[in-house]
Amino acid sequence: MTDATANASARRTGSLLVPDARTRRRNAAEARFKIYGLAATLVGMVALVMLLISIFSSGTGAFFQTFLHIPVTLDAAVLDKSGNRDPAEMQKVTTIGYAKVLNASLQKVLDDKGMAVAGLTDKDVADMISKEAPAQIRNMVLANPALIGQTVDMTILANGRIDGYFKGRVSMESAQLDKNVSPRQLELADKMRAAGMLTTDFNWGFLTSGDSSDQRPESAGLGVAIIGSLYMMIVVLVLSLPIGVAASIYLEEFAPKNRWTDLIEVNIANLAAVPSIVFGILGLAVFINFAGLPQSAPIVGGLVLTLMTLPRIIIPARAALKAVPPSIRDAALGVGASKMQSVFDHVLPLAAPGILTGMIIGLAQALGETAPLLLIGMVAFVREFPGAPPQGFFDPASALPVQVYNWTQRSDPAFVERASGAVIVLLVFLLIMNAVAIILRRRFERRW
Amino acid sequence: MTIMKLTASALAIAAVSATAAAARDQVQVSGSSTVLPYATIVAEAFGENTDFKTPVVEGGGSSAGLKKFCEGVGENTVDVANSSRKIKDSELETCKQNGVTDIMEVRIGYDGIVFASDIKGADFTFTPEDWYKALAAEVLVDGKLVPNTAKNWKDVNPALPDQEILAFVPGTKHGTREVFEQKVLEAGCKASGAEEVITGLKGGDAKAATETCVKMRTDGKSVDIDGDYTETLSRLASAPHGIGVFGLAFYENNTDKLKVAPMGGIVPSVETIADGTYPVSRPLFFYVKKAHIGVVPGLQEYAEFFVSDDIAGPDGPLAAYGLVPDPELAKTQAAVAAQETMK
Numbered sequence: 001m002t003d004a005t006a007n008a009s010a011r012r013t014g015s016l017l018v019p020d021a022r023t024r025r026r027n028a029a030e031a032r033f034k035i036y037g038l039a040a041t042l043v044g045m046v047a048l049v050m051l052l053i054s055i056f057s058s059g060t061g062a063f064f065q066t067f068l069h070i071p072v073t074l075d076a077a078v079l080d081k082s083g084n085r086d087p088a089e090m091q092k093v094t095t096i097g098y099a100k101v102l103n104a105s106l107q108k109v110l111d112d113k114g115m116a117v118a119g120l121t122d123k124d125v126a127d128m129i130s131k132e133a134p135a136q137i138r139n140m141v142l143a144n145p146a147l148i149g150q151t152v153d154m155t156i157l158a159n160g161r162i163d164g165y166f167k168g169r170v171s172m173e174s175a176q177l178d179k180n181v182s183p184r185q186l187e188l189a190d191k192m193r194a195a196g197m198l199t200t201d202f203n204w205g206f207l208t209s210g211d212s213s214d215q216r217p218e219s220a221g222l223g224v225a226i227i228g229s230l231y232m233m234i235v236v237l238v239l240s241l242p243i244g245v246a247a248s249i250y251l252e253e254f255a256p257k258n259r260w261t262d263l264i265e266v267n268i269a270n271l272a273a274v275p276s277i278v279f280g281i282l283g284l285a286v287f288i289n290f291a292g293l294p295q296s297a298p299i300v301g302g303l304v305l306t307l308m309t310l311p312r313i314i315i316p317a318r319a320a321l322k323a324v325p326p327s328i329r330d331a332a333l334g335v336g337a338s339k340m341q342s343v344f345d346h347v348l349p350l351a352a353p354g355i356l357t358g359m360i361i362g363l364a365q366a367l368g369e370t371a372p373l374l375l376i377g378m379v380a381f382v383r384e385f386p387g388a389p390p391q392g393f394f395d396p397a398s399a400l401p402v403q404v405y406n407w408t409q410r411s412d413p414a415f416v417e418r419a420s421g422a423v424i425v426l427l428v429f430l431l432i433m434n435a436v437a438i439i440l441r442r443r444f445e446r447r448w
Numbered sequence: 449m450t451i452m453k454l455t456a457s458a459l460a461i462a463a464v465s466a467t468a469a470a471a472r473d474q475v476q477v478s479g480s481s482t483v484l485p486y487a488t489i490v491a492e493a494f495g496e497n498t499d500f501k502t503p504v505v506e507g508g509g510s511s512a513g514l515k516k517f518c519e520g521v522g523e524n525t526v527d528v529a530n531s532s533r534k535i536k537d538s539e540l541e542t543c544k545q546n547g548v549t550d551i552m553e554v555r556i557g558y559d560g561i562v563f564a565s566d567i568k569g570a571d572f573t574f575t576p577e578d579w580y581k582a583l584a585a586e587v588l589v590d591g592k593l594v595p596n597t598a599k600n601w602k603d604v605n606p607a608l609p610d611q612e613i614l615a616f617v618p619g620t621k622h623g624t625r626e627v628f629e630q631k632v633l634e635a636g637c638k639a640s641g642a643e644e645v646i647t648g649l650k651g652g653d654a655k656a657a658t659e660t661c662v663k664m665r666t667d668g669k670s671v672d673i674d675g676d677y678t679e680t681l682s683r684l685a686s687a688p689h690g691i692g693v694f695g696l697a698f699y700e701n702n703t704d705k706l707k708v709a710p711m712g713g714i715v716p717s718v719e720t721i722a723d724g725t726y727p728v729s730r731p732l733f734f735y736v737k738k739a740h741i742g743v744v745p746g747l748q749e750y751a752e753f754f755v756s757d758d759i760a761g762p763d764g765p766l767a768a769y770g771l772v773p774d775p776e777l778a779k780t781q782a783a784v785a786a787q788e789t790m791k
Contacts, residue, residue, distance in 0.1 A: 091499070094493075094497045094758070095493065095496055095497055096758060131765070135496040138496065138497075174704040175704075177567065177703055177704040178703050178704040179700055179701075179703045180700075180701065180703075212492060213485065213488035213489040213491070213492045214485040214488065214489065214701075214769065215489055215765060215768075215769055216492075288524050289519070289524075292522070292523070292524050293524065294472060294523065294524055295476055295504075295524060295525075295526065296476065296504050296506070374508075377476070377478070377504075377506055377526075379506065379507070379508070380478075380504050380505060380506035380507075381484070381487075381488040381491065381504065381505040381506070382502075382504050383491065383492060383495060383502040384474070384495065384501050384502045396474065396476070396504040408678060409481070409507070409675075409676045409678055410485070410678070411485065411677060411678070411697065411698040411701040411702065412701050413701075413702065
């Protein structure tokens with residue numbers, strides 16, 4: 001009653017075109033809310049932009065690398081003392097022997113061109129070459145012993161600090177204090193660059209080669225991690241798609257609605273929220289200790305990630321099935337189709353875009369996961385590529401997020417750049433997967 | 449139909465895993481994150497220079513590695529555990545219970561623990577006593593134990609610069625922490641004469657006195673770092689008045705950002721640690737499961753390669769990275785070649 005009298009007294013009397021106090025207040029509240037919303041969006045955007053700027057500014061360097069171009073004289077006296085080109089005999093010459101050959105070649109080139117910098121010892125000059133280079137030459141020679149005695153034009157990696165100098169990470173001032181590089185070495189590097197011996201090129205090795213130790217950041221690559229992640233995603237896809245879809249079809253279409261199915265439903269929702277490291281503990285106990293599967297293998301990683309991804313696939317798959325209108329089922333059943341026919345011929349095709357979207361987003365989450373891999377030995381230094389599938393699933397491998405984690409822990413500052421570069425690669429993969437999900441949804445989704 | 453496919457794929461996986469379980473062709477290593485960089489350098493060179501595959505090396509800490517090592521014998525357990533401390537009796541017991549009986553202990557060299565601050569900051573020279581007085585939870589004042597209230601390094605020792613106390617110390621899960629407590633805090637406690645008095649206060653219980661000596665204050669002056677040295681380094685970058693505890697190798701790789709503080713008047717370096725004058729150092733080990741030798745290809749060769757003169761010697765890559773070479777390397781080499789196990 002009081003409301004009615006209040007309303008009666010508040011009945012507006014003036015012109016509609018002139019807003020009264022109350023309307024103005026409401027309009028002002030709306031304007032304020034818009035500003036809050038805009039500010040919230042801006043905060044999110046700024047955070048994202050800052051993240052991207054920091055990653056890209058420190059990470060793009062990983063895609064470029066400084067290479068040294070020199071003719072290398074493969075001295076037979078060092079590499080094949082007996083002179084009979086016997087592979088077994090030549091195996092005994094280690095990379096230390098090859099490093100000597102390499103250093104002598106570099107020294108000779110510098111002497112020939114008169115580029116020597118006063119005060120630099122032979123060792124200082126040798127340290128400008130990556131420690132990866134002797135292994136590269138050794139593999140080349142062992143693959144083709146006929147090269148011994150010849151002079152071969154080679155492109156080898158320059159040391160990480162020299163590379164850092166051209167990327168701005170190392171300066172003359174920092175070199176003064178740095179035990180691993182001296183300003184004289186940088187001076188020589190400048191001369192070599194002017195002479196065209198040092199160039200900075202696109203670094204395919206970052207995407208194709210394996211990890212390397214702390215002493216040679218310049219040669220560390222993501223190859224093994226990319227293959228490992230790919231293998232794991234294959235395992236996850238092959239296992240979780242049929243299991244997830246079968247489970248959601250059963251629960252949504254066939255299962256009776258009773259206490260048991262309710263319980264299952266609650267548990268699936270709970271599982272989706274379980275911290276991912278729990279699945280790692282489970283994987284260690286079940287797949288490694290009980291089933292006897294090998295450590296550090298993508299198959300175990302894939303199985304663990306499957307367990308983690310399943311609930312995250314079942315929930316959107318059920319939602320997609322639920323979104324198909326009952327009239328479709330009723331019509332199919334009405335013309336005499338069996339329940340299974342109605343599901344597989346009518347409901348499932350209509351729900352497929354939604355299921356696939358859920359699947360891809362689930363995979364993308366699994367791709368970025370490190371914690372469950374920690375316990376099953378995948379957070380490790382893995383240099384060698386796993387074999388071709390199916391055997392390769394059981395060989396040790398790393399994974400993309402694991403590689404990021406590993407590199408952030410290395411002491412050499414050059415690995416910071418590598419870690420950020422790996423984040424960029426991971427982001428690109430995630431972006432592609434999410435874009436595919438969006439395209440699928442846009443093109444095939446039907447609304448009723 | 450789906451169930452049929454499922455069973456088929458499950459069977460296929462089981463079949464493949466049966467064949468895979470029969471053959472592991474690379475050495476698997478786990479353990480100390482201090483030894484990790486050395487082990488990766490060796491693994492890399494081993495893979496390059498032999499026909500064996502590059503070993504897989506995992507970090508995670510000494511305790512975690514030894515736990516994995518002691519899980520049992522078989523293809524799905526690790527072959528080698530790296531450790532920045534000696535294996536404990538309790539761990540040996542667990543090993544024995546799980547059937548890991550013949551264990552080879554290999555000492556690879558020594559590691560120094562250094563105290564470093566931001567390169568632009570003040571110069572410090574410490575003694576263990578300074579650290580004890582700055583970081584102990586309780587200190588002696590007039591013969592009584594009272595909570596530590598020191599705020600400035602000057603309060604601790606007038607010779608030190610006028611700078612607020614802030615230390616970044618490895619967390620308890622690190623092997624480094626144990627060495628820090630033993631060689632710095634306990635030594636400082638003893639050197640200042642406090643240990644004797646505390647033992648008296650505790651009724652002659654030396655163990656309780658030691659525990660009191662190494663108990664660290666929790667009022668924010670000392671910050672436990674559970675991550676790696678990279679975390680300590682980034683903490684120093686944001687708090688330039690802090691002092692961080694690092695491994696010698698880490699410091700040697702970051703000399704353009706860090707300034708090292710001498711301890712007891714001795715500047716830490718490979719030389720001073722090797723001759724024993726720098727007080728805060730410790731041996732590094734790896735442990736090999738003898739039962740796996742001959743089963744896992746390359747295991748014996750890996751162990752021999754690790755301690756060879758070319759690798760662990762004074763001119764090898766490990767020394768170049770910051771490992772202090774073991775003067776008794778020849779003895780270790782002989783023991784590894786003879787596959788001598790622990791008693």
